[in-house]
Every structure is written in C-alpha cells, then in structure tokens.
Amino acid sequence: MAFSLLLLQPLSLPNSTNYSCGTVTIRCVLSDNYSRSSRVPYELKYGQSRVFHELPSGLKMEVLLQKANPQRMVERGSSSSNSDLPPLLFVHGSYHAAWCWAEHWMPYFSRNGFDCYAVSLLGQGESDVPVDSVAGTLQTHASDVANFIQKGLRSPPVLLGHSFGGLILQYYIAYMGKQDSSGLPSTYYPDLAGAALMCSVPPSGNSGIVWRYIFTKPVAAFKVTRSLAAKGFQTSLSLCKETFFSSEMEDDLVKRYQELMKASSAMPLFDLRKLNASLPVPSCAKSSLEILILGASDDFIVDIEALNETGRFYGVRPTCVEGVGHDIMLDCYWERGAEVVFSWLKGFLQ
Ligand SMILES: *[C@@H]1O[C@H](CO)[C@@H](O)[C@H](O)[C@H]1NC(C)=O
Numbered sequence: 643m644a645f646s647l648l649l650l651q652p653l654s655l656p657n658s659t660n661y662s663c664g665t666v667t668i669r670c671v672l673s674d675n676y677s678r679s680s681r682v683p684y685e686l687k688y689g690q691s692r693v694f695h696e697l698p699s700g701l702k703m704e705v706l707l708q709k710a711n712p713q714r715m716v717e718r719g720s721s722s723s724n725s726d727l728p729p730l731l732f733v734h735g736s737y738h739a740a741w742c743w744a745e746h747w748m749p750y751f752s753r754n755g756f757d758c759y760a761v762s763l764l765g766q767g768e769s770d771v772p773v774d775s776v777a778g779t780l781q782t783h784a785s786d787v788a789n790f791i792q793k794g795l796r797s798p799p800v801l802l803g804h805s806f807g808g809l810i811l812q813y814y815i816a817y818m819g820k821q822d823s824s825g826l827p828s829t830y831y832p833d834l835a836g837a838a839l840m841c842s843v844p845p846s847g848n849s850g851i852v853w854r855y856i857f858t859k860p861v862a863a864f865k866v867t868r869s870l871a872a873k874g875f876q877t878s879l880s881l882c883k884e885t886f887f888s889s890e891m892e893d894d895l896v897k898r899y900q901e902l903m904k905a906s907s908a909m910p911l912f913d914l915r916k917l918n919a920s921l922p923v924p925s926c927a928k929s930s931l932e933i934l935i936l937g938a939s940d941d942f943i944v945d946i947e948a949l950n951e952t953g954r955f956y957g958v959r960p961t962c963v964e965g966v967g968h969d970i971m972l973d974c975y976w977e978r979g980a981e982v983v984f985s986w987l988k989g990f991l992q
Pocket residue numbers: 658659660
C-alpha cells in the first residue's frame with residue numbers, strides 16, 4: 643500500500659525516472675582501481691582530514707577527523723587538556739554521510755577541546771559500496787562502527803547518532819561491553835563514554851510514526867512520502883527545505899546540501915522490511931551509560947511522540963530544541979543543538 647512508502651529512506655524501487663544530478667555512477671569494489679572520486683567529494687575545512695578505515699571484510703569506510711584545537715583551548719583558558727576528554731564519534735542517517743558533521747559541529751566541538759570523528763556508513767559518502775542491493779542491516783552498520791572504535795580510537799568515545807544513525811546507536815548500546823554473535827564475524831562492542839540520540843528513529847522503528855502521520859497529518863504524510871521514499875527532496879528545493887530544515891534556511895544553502903545529499907547515498911542504508919523484523923532494538927539492562935535524547939521542534943520527520951518513546955525506552959527525559967529542523971547539525975540554527983550537546987558533555991565530564 644502506498645502509505646507504507648512513508649519511510650525515512652529510499653526503497654529499492656526500479657529506476658523509472660532519470661536523476662537530475664547528471665551521470666549515474668556505478669561503483670564496484672572488485673578492482674584495486676576502484677575510483678572513489680567518481681562523485682563530487684566534500685571539500686574539507688581547515689584542520690579536517692579524511693582517512694579510510696578498513697573493515698574485516700576488506701571494504702573501506704570513510705572517516706573524517708578534526709582534532710581538538712589546542713590554540714583555541716589556551717585562548718579560552720580551558721583547564722582540561724584534550725587528553726582528558728573522550729573523542730566524539732558521529733554517525734549520520736539516511737541520505738547523509740560524514741560531511742554533514744564537518745560543516746558546523748566538528749569545528750565547534752574541536753574548538754571546545756574534543757577530537758572529532760565522523761564515519762560514512764557503507765554505501766554512503768566516499769565509503770565503499772557493498773555488492774548488494776542495500777548497504778547493510780542494523781547489525782552490520784553497528785558492527786562497522788564498533789570495529790572502527792576498537793581499531794581506530796584510543797579511548798572510549800561519546801557516540802552521537804542522527805535519525806537512522808540513532809537507531810544504529812541503539813543497537814550498539816544494547817550490546818555495549820558484550821560480544822554479539824548474531825552476525826559473522828561476531829563483533830565485540832567496546833564501552834562508550836556516552837551516547838547522544840539526535841532526531842533519532844525510535845526503538846520500535848518508524849512504523850509508529852507512519853501510522854500517526856497517516857491518521858493525524860495526512861498532508862504531511864503525503865509530503866514526507868514524496869520527499870523521502872520517492873526522493874522528491876532531490877528535485878524540489880522547497881520539499882527538501884521542508885523535510886530537513888527550518889523555514890528560515892536560505893535557499894542557496896538548501897541547494898548546496900541537496901546536492902551533497904544526492905551524491906551521498908549510493909544505495910539505501912537498509913532493507914526496511916527486514917529492518918522491521920529486527921525491531922524493536924533489544925532493551926538493555928539499566929546501565930550507568932550517560933544518554934542524551936535530543937529532538938527538534940520543527941522536525942518534519944521525527945515527531946514529539948517518537949522523541950518521547952525513545953526517552954521512555956532509556957528512562958531519560960528528552961530535550962527538544964526550539965525552531966530547528968530535522969537536520970539539527972546543518973540547519974541555520976545548528977548552534978542550538980550543539981550547545982545542548984556541549985552542556986550535556988560538560989555536565990558529566992567535569
Ligand atoms: C532518461 O534520459 C534518457 C537520455 O537523456 C532518455 O532517452 C530517456 O527517455 C529518459 N527517461 C526518462 C524516464 O525520463
């Protein structure tokens with residue numbers, strides 16, 4: 643039924659329309675000469691670099707990094723040296739990739755003394771594309787993140803996930819400190835220093851949101867479906883703006899992010915039907931893990947009921963920033979969310 647299309651990511655529908663972004667690049671991972679530069683790469687900012695983390699499968703995952711800025715810390719008279727602070731590791735959602743954090747949040751948290759890392763999940767951004775119709779499952783994406791933490795970081799990070807990236811984090815949290823043998827190879831999930839779920843898909847997935855939208859906001863339901871499942875956001879600037887940003891966002895910026903989003907997603911993150919079967923995420927024993935649940939009042943996709951559901955699941959009162967759209971890290975009011983995250987970090991790290 644049509645409304646089952648109301649999903650937060652593309653379905654693997656047959657390609658009946660032409661993309662407006664020009665040539666469709668088909669990438670495979672079979673040869674050493676596989677070209678990562680076939681799509682417009684995100685231009686990094688000062689102090690940022692890009693590395694590729696090799697997963698046990700041999701596939702490579704793009705990681706953007708920006709170390710803590712020591713100069714600024716001295717200027718601010720910050721007492722703690724960056725070695726005291728855990729690194730921050732950001733995980734994006736559908737249609738996005740590591741670049742979405744490099745725009746504002748990585749510079750912001752670097753200035754505030756944190757080493758920042760952002761991964762591009764497989765099939766997204768500059769990461770390798772698996773030979774499959776979808777990029778992975780909750781388990782494989784979480785396992786890729788765990789592998790990077792184990793091999794690529796020196797100390798337990800604070801993990802921050804947005805939208806579907808938040809759902810991947812929830813899977814991670816359920817296995818934190820444990821071995822998960824449900825996939826091959828089995829994965830160990832290293833401890834975290836904290837976890838932030840931002841505009842996150844709730845533990846039961848998005849089917850609750852789907853039904854609420856159909857019954858209470860049918861116009862919005864239609865629009866979100868057209869925007870996300872039918873990828874209308876890629877061709878309509880106004881739909882892109884309404885879906886991801888606050889209404890004050892300038893069109894030029896929306897256009898720039900629209901281009902980056904189009905280029906970011908070589909394939910869907912998940913097969914949603916299979917995803918649904920693996921939900922809700924396993925509940926975790928009450929732990930001492932610091933968890934932040936952050937929403938945005940102008941989020942067109944994740945509503946307040948979904949935010950509250952995630953809050954109840956973890957026994958944490960959610961925080962909602964006013965006047966910000968779903969893309970809390972790219973919105974013109976990105977500082978509002980960043981400041982909430984920073985004061986949450988200060989609250990338990992000092
Ligand atoms: C896609 O583009 C090609 C070449 O420009 C054209 O021949 C074809 O009719 C287009 N298909 C659709 C569905 O628009």
